[in-house]
Amino acid sequence: MPAISKKDQIITHALTLFYQNGFNATGIDLIISEAGVSKKTLYNHFRSKDELILAVLRKRDEIFRQKLVASTEKLGRTGQEKLLALFDFMHHWFHEKDFFGCMFINASAEFSDAAHPSHVLCSEHKYLIREYIKSLAIDAKAKKPEVLSLQLNLLIEGAIVEAHVSGDKNSALRAKEMATIFIHLSLN
Numbered sequence: 362m363p364a365i366s367k368k369d370q371i372i373t374h375a376l377t378l379f380y381q382n383g384f385n386a387t388g389i390d391l392i393i394s395e396a397g398v399s400k401k402t403l404y405n406h407f408r409s410k411d412e413l414i415l416a417v418l419r420k421r422d423e424i425f426r427q428k429l430v431a432s433t434e435k436l437g438r439t440g441q442e443k444l445l446a447l448f449d450f451m452h453h454w455f456h457e458k459d460f461f462g463c464m465f466i467n468a469s470a471e472f473s474d475a476a477h478p479s480h481v482l483c484s485e486h487k488y489l490i491r492e493y494i495k496s497l498a499i500d501a502k503a504k505k506p507e508v509l510s511l512q513l514n515l516l517i518e519g520a521i522v523e524a525h526v527s528g529d530k531n532s533a534l535r536a537k538e539m540a541t542i543f544i545h546l547s548l549n
Contacts, residue, residue, distance in 0.1 A: 368406040371396045376417045380464050384414055384471050384479075414468075414479055421464045422486045430493065440501030444513060444544055447494065448537035451517060455524040455533055462525030466518075490514065503547040512543045 365373070374396035378387045389410055393403055407413040432450040437443035454460060461467070465483040472479040491514045498506035498513075516536040523532035 367398055367402055371398060371403055371406060371413070372416050372420050375413055376420055379414065379417055380461050384468060411478065415482060418464070418468060418479060418482045426489060426493070433497070440497050441544060441548065443497045444501055445537060445540060447513065447517060448533045448540055451520055451533035455530045463521045466521065498547070501548060505547060509543060509547040513540050516540050
């Protein structure tokens with residue numbers, strides 16, 4: 362297995378720290394210490410903390426969407442089963458010991474200006490998730506896949522917030538019950 366590059370090492374440690382502590386609350390010195398690199402090394406790879414944040418958000422998007430797709434493909438055979446598997450994936454994620462909510466919801470709250478590059482990247486992540494859900498709805502032969510995608514996405518986003526803010530780790534299961542109704546209505 363090839364050694365991890367210094368850049369990837371910084372991104373990996375920054376991702377963990379930003380996810381646990383927040384973006385504004387996590388200083389560069391802590392990232393440098395945790396990653397075991399010098400300040401010069403960090404700034405050789407990233408011109409600013411904002412540039413590092415964007416790299417971290419891109420990495421998290423890649424990791425999260427790969428896990429989501431792999432899980433739904435594994436858990437469901439048909440389009441309908443895959444739509445419901447989205448909620449099983451969420452349920453599992455909410456029960457991970459290092460669950461701190463959605464990094465993209467958290468980041469968009471910290472970078473609330475819709476034109477801020479981090480906020481834009483968060484919006485793109487959410488768009489790509491909705492597009493994936495829409496592709497599953499098309500597979501399931503939903504009458505209005507765009508509408509079903511928006512409905513299921515809203516249930517997923519609500520479940521994420523409920524799990525993180527209220528500590529209700531079973532919110533995805535209740536959302537799945539509601540999703541079953543939307544899916545049934547969309548297919549019949």
